[in-house]
Amino acid sequence: xxxxxxxxxxxxxxxxxRTPRIGPITFHRLIARYRTASxxxxxLPRLVRGEPLAPASVSDAERELDRLDAMDARLxxxxxxxxxxxxxxxxPPPPVIAxxxxxxxxxxRTIALVGAREASAAGLALARxxxxxxxxxxxxTVSGLARGVDAAVHRASLDSGTVAVLAGGLDNPYPPxxxxxxxxxxxxxxxxxxxxxxxxARARDFPRRNHIISGLSYGVVVVxxxxxxxxxxxxxxxxxxxxxxxxxxxxxxxxxxxxxxxLIKGGAALVEDAADIAAHLGAAPRALRVAAAPRLSEEADxxxxxxxxxxxxxxxxxxxxxxxxxxxxxSADMSQAAVAAALVELELAGRAASLPGGFAAxxxxxxxx
Numbered sequence: 001x002x003x004x005x006x007x008x009x010x011x012x013x014x015x016x017x018r019t020p021r022i023g024p025i026t027f028h029r030l031i032a033r034y035r036t037a038s039x040x041x042x043x044l045p046r047l048v049r050g051e052p053l054a055p056a057s058v059s060d061a062e063r064e065l066d067r068l069d070a071m072d073a074r075l076x077x078x079x080x081x082x083x084x085x086x087x088x089x090x091x092p093p094p095p096v097i098a099x100x101x102x103x104x105x106x107x108x109r110t111i112a113l114v115g116a117r118e119a120s121a122a123g124l125a126l127a128r129x130x131x132x133x134x135x136x137x138x139x140x141t142v143s144g145l146a147r148g149v150d151a152a153v154h155r156a157s158l159d160s161g162t163v164a165v166l167a168g169g170l171d172n173p174y175p176p177x178x179x180x181x182x183x184x185x186x187x188x189x190x191x192x193x194x195x196x197x198x199x200x201a202r203a204r205d206f207p208r209r210n211h212i213i214s215g216l217s218y219g220v221v222v223v224x225x226x227x228x229x230x231x232x233x234x235x236x237x238x239x240x241x242x243x244x245x246x247x248x249x250x251x252x253x254x255x256x257x258x259x260x261x262x263l264i265k266g267g268a269a270l271v272e273d274a275a276d277i278a279a280h281l282g283a284a285p286r287a288l289r290v291a292a293a294p295r296l297s298e299e300a301d302x303x304x305x306x307x308x309x310x311x312x313x314x315x316x317x318x319x320x321x322x323x324x325x326x327x328x329x330x331s332a333d334m335s336q337a338a339v340a341a342a343l344v345e346l347e348l349a350g351r352a353a354s355l356p357g358g359f360a361a362x363x364x365x366x367x368x369x
Contacts, residue, residue, distance in 0.1 A: 002081045010096075011061040012037035013077045017095040018056040018196055019044070024092040025354035026347050028078075029340055046305055048348050064197050073100035073170055084192075086110065090215040090241055091356045094194040097212075098170050101190035105140050105161045111277065112142040112213050112238070114231045115149025115223035116256045123224035123256065126248060127152040130221065133274030135160025142217045144209060144230075145178055145185075149223050154181055158188050163216060166193040167209040168201035192216075210234040211241075219244030219281055221271060225259030232259050235268065240356070246271045246280060306342040310334070314342050315351050322359035 005013065016037045017027055030040040044053055068074055076083050078093040084106035087093050099106075111134055115127060131141050131153040140161040143150040154162045164185045168174055170193050173182040185191055194212060195205065210233045214220050220238040222245075225231035238245050245268040250257020264270050269280045310332075317323070317331050329339045343360055346352035353363040 002079060002083075004080050004082075005077050007065070009037065010075060010077060011058060011065065012041060013096055014061040014064060014075060015056045015058065016040055018061070019053055021053060021348055021350060023347070023354065024095055025356070026344055027095045028092050029344050029354075033341065033344070044348070047345050049308070049345070053348060067197055068098060068100075068170070071100060071170065073098055074103075075099075076103070084216055086217065087212065087215045090211070093215070094212065096194075098193045098195075098197070099190065100170050100192075101186050101188075102161070103190060105163055105190045106192070106216060108140040108161065109138055110140045110142050110163065110217045111281070112217035112220040112234065113149070113153040113223060114143055114210075114213065114220065114225075114234050116225055116229065116231070117146050117148040117150075118256070119148040119152070119224050120254065120256060123149060123250075124152045127223045128156040130223070130248075130274050130277070131156035131162075132160075134277060135162075137274065137278055139278075142213055144206075144213055145173060145175075145182060145191075146230075147175060147177065149231075151178055151181055154185055154189070158184055162189040164189065164191045165209050165213050165216070166191060166201070167195065167205040169193055169195045169197040169199040171197050172200050174201040206230055207233050211237040214238035214243055215241055217243060219246060219277070221277060222247040222260045222263055222268075224248070224250060224254075224256040226255055227258045227262060229259055232263070235263055244269065244281060246277060248272065306338065306345055310338075311342055311346060311351075314339065315346055318346075318352055318360060318362050320362055322355050322361045325358045325360065328360065 034040040034043055041055055065075060075096050075098050077096050078088055082103055113127060113131055115123060127149045134141060135157040140163060141153050141157040142163045143153045145164040154164060162185060166173055170191060173179060210230055214234050214237040220235055220243060222231050222235055235245050245263060247260035247263040247268045249264060249270055250260055271277050314332050317328060325336055325339050329336045343352055343354055347354055350363060352360055354360050
């Protein structure tokens with residue numbers, strides 16, 4: 001159910017979301033199990049064996065909200081009506097996201113345009129043309145504020161509406177060369193970040209940012225991309241999230257075109273102009289077919305705490321290969337609810353990692369994935 005949170009509830013959501021070893025999947029399982037973030041925070045000491053977790057303090061969470069307010073920004077929880085509706089359907093959505101600018105843009109007809117940082121002149125021209133033409137059609141562009149294609153997209157659609165997603169905190173836009181562009185987007189568009197204030201973007205943060213870019217959008221268009229690039233991560237995330245994947249073709253002699261060409265070979269739609277993109281999405285973007293996550297906590301056989309022998313037995317069933325909760329339940333002769341509860345405790349202890357779609361694996365293998 002979508003509802004606005006009172007300040008005290010939002011502080012509890014922020015504290016739980018900023019707790020080490022609590023990722024989005026574990027966060028939402030805890031909320032489903034204990035109903036509120038405050039109750040989940042109270043339960044953590046009973047769930048964690050060994051070294052206790054240290055949630056963000058109330059004062060730290062209050063300070064973050066106050067600093068955001070001073071920036072004319074806000075923190076939005078995934079249960080609130082102002083949370084971007086497409087991102088809310090991602091499995092799992094970021095529990096909280098910081099927003100600065102026109103949040104209503106994330107509720108519009110959003111389309112992600114991404115590509116190479118070191119793009120060719122032709123690639124940059126195409127990105128600008130696509131962004132401007134899509135803006136004239138009523139689309140809101142989404143990109144990552146990087147050099148090259150991202151920056152060209154944002155600049156060309158400032159007047160029609162653009163959303164920039166950061167890998168670091170709202171107070172640490174990256175790269176510094178795009179600081180002026182960032183300020184223009186704050187004034188005219190929307191800047192979003194899952195990271196807390198003060199966080200500096202690290203290499204490992206960009207894949208998650210890319211998942212948010214695709215999650216915000218009805219589709220992703222790759223303009224130029226090498227075979228190993230963040231743009232292809234965004235495209236793969238889009239496919240996993242049931243979004244449309246499109247790519248502009250390029251010369252086989254240009255390494256910057258090989259990623260887009262590979263996407264087209266793999267089934268992505270070939271697009272050459274904004275009309276192609278609009279036609280592929282349809283005049284009115286279709287509703288996403290995303291299954292609601294099961295509320296495992298409502299099953300009566302989910303115990304308050306799982307005993308250590310059961311945890312050890314379940315941990316032994318995990319491997320580098322992701323396995324679905326249903327298969328774990330059958331192999332361990334446990335209910336899905338009990339397996340979900342056990343996975344929460346294993347993840348909090350650093351012994352397992354939950355993956356989107358109801359899968360789990362050993363933590364190192366999951367992180368490498």
